[in-house]
Amino acid sequence: MSKFQITAVSIALMLVILDGFEVGIMAFAAPQIQEQMGISPDVLGYVLSASLFGMAIGSIFLTPLADRFGRRPLTLAMLVLIVAGMVLTITAPTAGMLILWRVVTGLGIGGMMANLNALVAEYSSDARRTTAIAIYAAGYPIGATIAGAIAGPLIPAFGWHAMFIAGTILAAIALLTSWALLPESLDYLLGRRPANALNRVNQILGKMHLAPLSELPDRDPTEENPAENKGTIREVLTPPTLRLTIALWVGYGLLVASYYFANTWIPTILTNVSGDPQLGITMGIGANLGGVLGCFIFAALAIRFSGRHLLFLTLFAAAGSYLLFGLIFDIVPVAIAVGFLLGVLTTGAIAGFYAVAPTVYSARSRATGIGWMIGLGRLVSVVAPIIVGYILAGGMAPERVFIAFAVPLVIAGVAALSLLMGRRNAAMAD
Template identity: 80%
Template sequence: MTITTQQTQRGPAEVLAAVREGRMSGFQIITVSIALMLVVLDGFEVGIMAFAAPQIQEQMGISPDILGYVLSGSLFGMAIGSITLTPLADRMGRRPLTLMMLVLIVVGMALTLTATSASTLILWRIVTGLGIGGMMANLNALVAEYSSDRRRTTAIAIYAAGYPIGATIAGFLARPLIPMYGWHAMFLAGTILAVVALIISWIRLPESLDYLLAKRPANALNRVNRILGKMNLEPLRELPENQVSETASVEKKGAIQEILTPPTLRLTLALWIGYGLLVAAYYFANTWIPTILSNVTGDQQLGTTMGIGANLGGVLGCFVFAALAIRFSGRLLLFLSLFAAAGAFVLFGLIFNVVSVAIAVGFLLGVLTTGAIAGFYAVAPTVYSVQARATGIGWMIGLGRLVSVAAPIIVGYILAAGVAPERVFFLFAIPLAISGLAAGSLLLGRRHSALAD
């Protein structure tokens, strides 16, 4: 293959433009698919506890307030992992951090099998959450970087569907496994799946092309050319000079400074507030609904059915968002989804005692809240440059999860005080409406980014 002088002088912007302006190659699709597989695993590992909680509560004699801490253990770990571990991806690369986090998930899941009390259960759920939190935002950045401009929002929305898919799979497995073998069987299955995911990722998951061109780690040229070759693009004879003025500026002031200084600061705050309040409502619904219905009706299977329905709705919500994002702005879709979700929470509280209708509305809750989460995942990468992208997304997810950690705990105390469960759904419509206002501010101005919205 002949390489012209003009080709060898291409800068990072030109190289990445060739990736983003063309059709997605098979290599790109495989990379996004691996990320989807990993976020399915994340959804499975977090979703396990919602379905195992009724039996764990019964066997360990855990009160509702303490159960709230158990349900929040992985969420707390995810928050800390997103804030403290995800930024390492902007220094060491997307691939190595993903592999390290998978190892942490394997360890956390395996040790959960040894838990004999609420305190040890919380500890190992935090460890598992650290791995999940450190990996999710990093994968979000990787999907954004390997997607074409035309399909980026759609690809990220489909990627976001992996989480409810994983939680749905957990529900389907819980129905036969927990009654037959007990809650430990679910965590054994989770450990095995995490090991399989680690092996596949070690073999097939590539490094980010954006990262290699921006950070220039050891052997970067050969690694870049291998990736370009797999995408049927011209190789480089040498690494081009960095021609993007924004890159130099970002490297000079650092990722955290980019996130926390104008003009990005306003968008960062909107992402933090909007995402945090959304996931607080989301995790309240997804962690407590199976237990609430099981306790109210005395039928554990009904609670599991409700949890499966909400997660299936989440899967549909991500795909609906992905389809609509082909024609409409992701920011506008996010804004509309959040206010619709607030209305659905109010409706669920009104018809809570009509079980058949409640299941249908629970499905709608899943559609709207998970679709909105997909919206935040799609919008966030467009706010930050490549040098700050993993850090920016990680902080959004991490700080959002810190807010969400409180939700299951607070609900535990509210229910322990004897408050009717349907009243809690009215309460959580308020943060969803505020989240919608934050999403509305994202529509008012857009920071220049290497990625299209």
């Protein structure tokens, strides 16, 4: 990979770190927000889910715009939306307004994340694509870990608003950096051919130390013949891709529902059970650090093993970790260790879906396919923190909730197993 390719992937990694930070800060700010605003657990579930709902809508309806207008302009527009959402969150006087502005922030995050996933897949070398995407996926727990590390000293000293001020500053820096350094997708330029496409392609090829083109290559026949051109949406939703699309939706949706339940509720649950806010923050940081390690382990294993094989094995192991966490919940030192393992496995599995999904779709529909997988998965995940809020408000023991969430992870593992029988995209096979 050339320096230019590494820079492109690194910018995407920086942005997904920002995403992890922007979403993660709410989990750490939630106990103080609940106390200051007098929010009940069921309403707090809506607060915690608000950004997830925005992310789902952004992934479904905004990400496909990247296949039409380009990866770079959509990413910059989403960063502007994130900055606006963070600024408005700081000013929110009520829980209702807080929920609204978290939805706005989530729209920006959702519209950007799947788009970045496609960009990393396109700028990574064939031999290291799965590994590069797994490393990229580590950015989310890295960002959430940074949020936890900052929350420890910042919230007690300056209150929860300080976390969102920090997030606004980081988002603004990311916007300026992306404006200067983030390239357009080469596959987008070759496929969609916007104005001045040949010159822009040759500029990118030069930075990659590749020979320039005298003319753009011939289009795929299916793109020239409207009768044969299914379009991006039809490609995602018709055989033989449809079965793989459904498997991605089911598997990813159930995984992220379990993931976001744990990541959004663990700090609050442990704080309420123990009476020690620091224990909740420590547990949240531990789970996110485990997530970072899980992505790097997945990336290392992907050098030698198929990403699809690794994915279903990781999901079944994650189900076991949720079950174990529920059984030893009251033994705090052991629970912290298992929580770390829980983070390793669930985030490693998310990295697996990010690595496998680009192999299912062609370049022209990749952002749409990945965006819909992430968006529909997030719609499912939105429900998880809300339902858990009602369950806890009804008096159910937290450990029983963790045991129950092992079931959807088993189903996700079965869905991932079915991907092994699916066709591979010849240009993007893992």
